[in-house]
Amino acid sequence: MAAPRIGGWHLLDLIAPYPSLRKLFLQVIPEKYVTPVFLKGAPKFGVFIEVDVNGNIIDSWQDPSGKVRFISQATDTGDAIYIGSYGHPFLAKINR
Known part of the structure; x- marks a missing residue:
């Protein structure tokens, strides 16, 4: 979802x-x-979670402004997390 x-x-x-x-x-x-x-x-709110191999939540990131929502993918490169969305024509980046 x-x-x-x-x-x-x-x-x-x-x-x-x-x-x-x-x-x-x-x-x-x-x-x-x-x-x-x-x-x-849809509500203007973005959220995604990081889970371990057992499905336990490690961390979560939230965007209550809704600038980045409909998140479909997050890729961790070590120094940043890149966020993809089917609802936006851009990639979002969170620096670690």
């Missing part, structure tokens, strides 16, 4: 169990129109 749930009813909850219906939905309405609607309605 790249964004927190905002509660209430959501179209995705209705069509989630039906892959054929989801596919039809995206054939009728192209994804390039659907995705911005879902992104716009």
Whole structure:
């Protein structure tokens, strides 16, 4: 999950169990129109966590301003962490 749930009813909850219906939905309405609607309605908050091999949380980083959200990848190079997002056309960098 790249964004927190905002509660209430959501179209995705209705069509989630039906892959054929989801596919039809995206054939009728192209994804390039659907995705911005879902992104716009998501909370402005970014968060990602670092876990060890056993799944224990080591650290977490949060951005309550929402400048970096929809985080889909974080790569630690030792001196910095690079953050990728499907919702932004840039990489964010956190210096260690």
